[in-house]
Amino acid sequence: MWHSSVEENEVEFQLPHIRLSGRRWGSTDKPLLLALHGWLDNANSFEPLAEHLQDYQILAIDWPGHGHSEHRPGAYPLHWIDYLYDLELLIDRLSGQQVLAGLVGHSLGGIVAAAYTAAFPDRVPKLVLMEAVSPLFESASKNNQRLRNSFASHLQWVKKRAALPTVYDSIEVAVKARSRLTGLDKAWCRLLVDRNMQQHDIGVSWRSDPRLKLDSPLRLTFEQVDALMTDHDVETLLITADAGYEQINSLLPKAELWFNRLSWVKLAGDHHLHMGNALAVAQSIDLFMSK
Template structure:
């Protein structure tokens, strides 16, 4: 059934499964478009996977490539070793492993939510290494002290669950869809939950007809403690590449930081888009037209370097 879902809901622009080695295993993902040019490295949000871009990427220019990856512990990518915590630093290190392995002198970045935060932070840290950045409803900056305390408190339990031999709780497909739909106030339309589901569940071996979530239980102990809003604003003028920012109307992202970043960035455009936090999945055409305009404005679809490693395709 999962294979059927992949074929059914990822039709359109062709993609190939990829596997990139990292010290703890591999990072999996989908390469969309031509395989002889450097792709846009594309990162999903917390507890999602690269399937969240399955409806958006086919609407983007055919002469561009996109590498949508599953972050560690998500989708088909390997989990971090036992005892380690998923946090901003571990994801940034993953990006550095990927860019080093691919031997990219520069990288193009696009991300949604947590993925947008990672992309923005990476660009802020390595401004000369990024040739453009697109953040879709990312940069949700809060005081993370309370969240960190809860994450640390829950981590030992979730770490044990991560490496237990006992299968996780299993559910019928309609229950799985509800569990993907309900977070973020029903952000993902029920009809679109299957785009996340097919890299997120496996058939139960103990309960016939049911499925269980395969993502790492440690992801429940969210720890994305990051720079303060003031630090992001102070360091953002160092970013010289073109930057695309978007904010969905039904989301908590503070409008003040959104407008301030737009002011201090050298080359940027910012858009407020109607929709929920997963609007790029529910209504991808709204973002596609904006992104294509961004690519055209800065001629980002031209002169893409030919830096590809054929051995990553599986």
């Protein structure tokens, strides 16, 4: 297993609009893979994978509101497209320091990476998507109800936001709850939960932004996603899990039409296969990157 202490590989980026934290594995003279985690996860989710990708430098960031990164200011609803701006400014910052070898995105991170490379193919040499294909979409007929639901949930949160956070005796309560909810092994849940919680004198509370759990006010339509993803020209590896999210498999026919240079592998594992089956995922990435 990976034995590096958290302190020795912590990184921080003060971007023009927000501060991002993360973790880095591997020396800076190795090819750089920028790793983007999923919803309610954090940079720790890439620790198991980093153990097996030792020919690369792995830089895993915490998205805003996750892990140790700053929360977005204000109390407005969040939208996934904001992550594209975070990624653009981060890549711009990194471009003056190192050459980016590729993006590796899991779930939400893969959604953002797929959309970003579709819009800016010259910025990303290679793309690895794990349990993600494209931005989420839904029928335009659902716009009104989504907007109403989103604003109602945010208004309820605004009225309660001054309340003190719930404090737990230890992270084990959260670990067990996440394991029950997702089926993810407790060891991996503990790795994720540890970075998403903060210590108090009397226990621990969630560090992550509560707005992350509230409905987004808008989702793209299929026509918008189709227009964005068509003729996606970055060389791409899609890794799916045999026990992963079913909707990923339903998008495979679309992926074959959208991506001009697509390789696809299905591996044993669940939605977090890059943790539970890190060796096989790393081998697939290594083979893809070496071509």
